[in-house]
Amino acid sequence: MNAYDFTICDDRLTALPSGALWWAAERLLCVSDLHLCKSDRVARRSGQMLPPYETRETLARLSADIAANEPATVICLGDSFDDLDAARSLSDADIATLTTLQAGRDWIWIEGNHDPGPVALGGSHLADHRVGRLVFRHIATPDKGEVSGHYHPKHAIPGAGGARPCFLFDDQRLILPAYGAYTGGLHASHPVLSRLFGPQACAILTGRRAICVPVRPSAPLARPGHWRGNRR
Amino acid sequence: MELPPIFTDWFTSRGWSVHPHQQDMLDRSNAPALLLIAPTGGGKTLAGFLPTLVELADGAHRGLHTLYVSPLKALAADIRRNLGTPIADMNLPIRVEDRTGDTTATAKRRQRADPPHILLTTPESLALLTSYEDAPRIFAGLQRIVIDEIHALAESKRGDQLMLALSRLQALCPDLRRVGLSATVEDPAAIASQLACHPDPCDILYADPGPAADISMLVTAERPPWAGGNARYAILAVLEQVKQHKTTLIFHNTRAQAEVFFHNLWLANDTDLPIGIHHGSLDREQRQRVEAAMVRGDLRAIVCTGSLDLGIDWGDVDLVIQIGAPKNVKRLIQRIGRANHRYNAPSKALLVPANRFEVVECMAALDAAREADLDGDPKGAGPRDVLCQHILIRACAGPFDADALFAEIRTVGAYAALTRAEFDDCLDFCATGGYALRAYDRWKRLLLRDGCWQLRDPRAARDIRMNIGTIQDTDTLKVRLKGAYKPLGEIEEGFAAQLTPGDTFLIGGEIVRYERLRELSVEVTRRADKPPKIATFMGTKFATSTQLSQRILRMFQQDDWPELPDHTAEWLHLHRQISHLPQADRILVESFPHDGRAQTCFYGFAGRNAQQTLGLLLTKRMEEENLDPLGFVATDYATLVWGLKPVTDPAPLFDDVAMRAGFNDWLAGNAVMKRTFRASATIAGLIQRNLPQARKSGRQATFSSDILYDTLTKYDPDHLMLDITRQEALRGLVDFGRIEEMLTRTAGRVDHVTLTRPTPLAAPLLLEAGRIPVAGKGRERLMEETAAQLMRDAGIADL
Structure with missing residues (x-):
């Protein structure tokens, strides 16, 4: 089992190694910050021509998660598109993939700061969405029982390679990693993020396996030698 | 050329005489290309400038006459001061100015409007000058270009960029004469062929090398x-x-x-x-x-x-x-x-x-x-990432004809063998991104209009100019004392990321204590109460030459070493006693535990690049054999691999067939390739230099170039940038040729020694910088163990 189970407000949730959130009791899959069509926006705005394959890659990952879990509901937690013009540049093949994914399930686009208006695709478009004790919205507020995205959190385990996109949670709230292929990250220790969480906050790193670590280690590391500058 | 009396008088007044090579330079001042090899302190720079000073002495020349290019900004400023002396002493009507990254914007604008007679600059500033639309006017009348320390430039991509800029200048000023000034090198003819306008010859002059050091x-x-x-x-x-x-x-x-x-x-x-x-x-x-x-x-x-x-x-x-x-x-x-x-x-x-x-x-x-046995590696064909940048620079200067540009580029020695197909691929990359998925029809960078290529959006010129250059800067952060504005210096972002408040490190010779990261600077105090960590700087890492490695291997075969100090001879004897001294026709492998890891040292004496490739090959084989390798480091003599399980039988690791099987996939996923990709993609303009202002604005917006590399590898494996990356890796970081040569020379003769602690020869590797992580099962396992430990420590083992 490569996923990681944890509890928020008494609801049992699962962090998938891909960066998607699975809520088995509700058969709900949630992904955040897809940033589809990013390369199109970058080319339009700066003339830089990045490899135009990120939409295909992101949708391929999403297809795999949907095929494996067969959710009844999919929530895209905002910044699904890099901007509203980018949403209009989706290729026919990508639209066909999305339409297939949406068939037979509820699909909810939560609005984000990059995509504040509705897009001409199936599914409903909402500012936020409540399911039982949990509320899904793009940017975190002081609300309890909140699932959000926006910050693209990432975290590194000392001595074990670079930072990876991660979930951040404590008993009150959860922030999802960015799911899109072309996304960077903000370190979990950054004040903007740490002030949202209590001292017991944990990060679940994505990758081959979802790995959970406390954000603030409480004891010295097992092998402090790894932190020596000359060992790099 | 005769030296006018005012010059001979000046030499006499200083008690100097004209060096023979300075006279030679005057005599050959009309040669289209001329290379002077002279030791330092031999009046090399004056030799390069004398013809210019003489030609300008009558005050008849209007506009730019001579461009001087040096690898260092400081050198340009230095030469300006030094030239000031003869010009002032002889009251010559000559204006000399320098133009580098440090020159003020006002001075730069004035120089473009009214160029001096002699302009001192760097390859990057020169490339920038050629990107302006008024380049033909700026360079009108240019007679000579003097390239100082050309041996230093010729070793790197800066030299390739400079020679491409020269091909542009030569097209603008057909009478331009080229002069190269070089220190003593092993292959002057190679530098001469880079300097000349291909296929023209280039004369080489030698100064008296002076007494031996x-x-x-x-x-x-x-x-x-x-x-x-x-x-x-x-x-x-x-x-x-x-x-x-x-x-x-x-x-x-x-x-x-x-x-x-x-x-x-x-x-x-x-x-x-x-x-x-x-x-x-x-x-x-x-x-x-x-x-x-x-x-x-x-x-x-x-x-x-x-x-x-x-x-x-x-x-x-x-x-x-x-x-x-x-x-x-x-x-x-x-x-x-x-x-x-x-x-x-x-x-x-x-x-x-x-x-x-x-x-x-x-x-x-x-x-x-x-024995004056100078070393050096032959230089390969001109790199195509630099060529892509050159095409973009050319586009900034105005519409161009592809045929004419191709002809121009082929006059550069390093690009003389460039095929039209290779050129067209680079041009297509610059214009459309060159992707198999033609996604950028609306946002092309270059358009073909009336038979000429031009920027679709002229505003793109600004970004292209900001990105000029081939020097790879690593991302650094300024270090400031708390409350002070002026920085002490810079450290690498990677090193800064490892620091926790209270850690100390050395900068500018003092120990400082890390307090916090503020904006993009590292805030420190002088309250240093712990031994300092060693800051890491990428800098240039010099590799020992093949020639030196071979000399060392020959020394190892001696029975005794009377020429060495006793302590070192004893040290070699000790190594021979507990292990073997490496031999040219065998591979020595030593295994020992150290620092909680199973360490294995492979002595191949194949040079750093080949030893690094060997590290890639061996860790792949060790991954297959479930030895859980975690990383490796290479020197010119050996590769040290560490992992979770000890190597008991190294011979099968060298199995020829197994080594090759799936190697390309393993190579493609390696950190070395990603590093190479990042460098080439930045030079070619696929990704933009990480400018401070961009880093400041877009924290989450920027993402690692590794992601682009992985995406391209998966969806567009034949893309030009990947082709360039493979070629660059083969040229610089991954040396297959010498691996083949080593495998042939040792023919499966592997000596394995298992020990309880490091051997004398292995000891230096344990402290070697430049460790390369291996992303395999071992690292995943280690990560899980560390994570579990951290959770237990925090008392939240079960959630």
Whole structure:
């Protein structure tokens, strides 16, 4: 089992190694910050021509998660598109993939700061969405029982390679990693993020396996030698 | 060309006579291309400028006459001061200005409107000048270009960029004559063929090389350690040498070593000798202060790195000390040549090995220097990432015809064999991104209009100009004292990321305590209460040349080493006793536990690049054999691999078929390839240089170039950038040829020695920088274990 189970407000949730959130009791899959069509926006705005394959890659990952879990509901937690013009540049093949994914399930686009208006695709478009004790919205507020995205959190385990996109949670709230292929990250220790969480906050790193670590280690590391500058 | 009387009078008034090579340069001043090989201090620069001064003496020339290009900004400023003397003494009607990254915007604008007679600049500033639409007007009337220290430029992509810019200038000014000034090199003809407009010939002139340098190894009472690079044992002996000489330069191979040495020197400096430090990561003002103090003769010694290497007027330096083995004989000789600026006095230099292995290396280097056995690697074809940048620069200057540009580029020696198909691929990459998925029809960078290529959006020129250059800067952060505005220097972002508040490190010779990261600077205080960590600086890492490696291997075959100091001979005997000394026709493998890891050392003596490739190959095989390798590090002699499980039988790891199987996939996923991709993609303009303002604005917006690499590998494996990455990796980082050669030469003869602790020869590898992580099962396992431990420590093992 490569996923990681944890509890928020008494609801049992699962962090998938891909960066998607699975809520088995509700058969709900949630992904955040897809940033589809990013390369199109970058080319339009700066003339830089990045490899135009990120939409295909992101949708391929999403297809795999949907095929494996067969959710009844999919929530895209905002910044699904890099901007509203980018949403209009989706290729026919990508639209066909999305339409297939949406068939037979509820699909909810939560609005984000990059995509504040509705897009001409199936599914409903909402500012936020409540399911039982949990509320899904793009940017975190002081609300309890909140699932959000926006910050693209990432975290590194000392001595074990670079930072990876991660979930951040404590008993009150959860922030999802960015799911899109072309996304960077903000370190979990950054004040903007740490002030949202209590001292017991944990990060679940994505990758081959979802790995959970406390954000603030409480004891010295097992092998402090790894932190020596000359060992790099 | 006859020297006019005013010049001969000037020479006489200074008590000088014209050197024969200076007269030769005058006589051949009409040659379209001319290369002068001269030792430092031989009046090389004056030889390059004399024809210009003579041609400009009558005041008839209007506009730019001579461009001078040097690898260092500081050198341009230095030459401007030096040229000022003869111009003022002879009252010549000549205007000289420099133009570098440090020149003010106002001065630059004025230079474009009204160029001086002589403009001193760098390859990057020159490339930028050629990108302006009014380039034809700026360069109108240009007669000569003088390229100083061309041997240093020729080794890197900066030289390729410069020669491409020259092809543009030659098209604008067909009468342009090219002059190269070079230190002593092993293959002058290769440099000459780069300098000339292909296929024209280039004459080579040689100056009198002067007396041979006086080089020896510093003898100390203290014995050097087995491993490590700080040479602390030699501090007192070095200080003694500083006392006995007027001005001493103390060179280091890396900035980190320079910092540590300077710190230790300062602690031992009880007579308060004035000693300074100079390296590329220090704040510019601080470097300039040190340079000025040195010119005034206020300093007795300067601890420095290669940043002080090229051509700056060193004043009265009478001793050069090299700490650490000189990795390359040519560089050593050039460095030493800078001491003792008087032409006919021998330069004096001392080598200080940092450990026992380096004693052997220093001995081999001394032998090679005595025999003038210079080393160097032949240069390959012109790199295509630089070509892509050149095409974009050309587009900034205005619409161009593809045929004409192709013809122009083929006049550059390094690109003489470029095919039209290769050129068209680069052009297509610049225009459309060159993707199999033609996604950018609406946002193309270049458009073909009326038979000429041009920028779709002229505003793109700004970004292209900002991105000019081929030097790879690593991302650095400024280090500031709390409350102070002026930075102390810079450290790498990767090093900064590892620091936790309270950690201390060395910068500019002082220990500072890390407090916090503020915006994009590292805030520190002087409350240092812990031993300092060693900051890592990428810098340039010199590889020991093949020639030196072979000399060392030959030394190992001796029964005894009377020429070496006793401590080092004993050390070699000890190694021979508990293991074997490496031989040319066998591979020696040593396994031992250290630092909680199973370590295995493979001695191939194949050079750093090949040993690195060997590391890639062996870790792939070890992954297959479930040995859980975690990482490796390569030197010129050996590769050290560490992992979770010990190697018990190394011979099958070298299995030829298994080594090759699936190697391309393994290689494609490796950190070395990603590093190469990042460098080439930045030069070619696929990704933009990480400019400070961009880093500031878009925290989450920027993402790693590794992601682009992975995406391209998956969806567009034939893309030009991947092709360039593979070629660059083959050229620079991954040396398959020498691996093949090593496998043939050793033919499966593997000697395996299992020990309980590191051997004498393996010890230096344990402290070697430049470790490469292996992303395999072992690392995943380690990560899970560490995570579980952290959760237990936090008391939240079960959620």
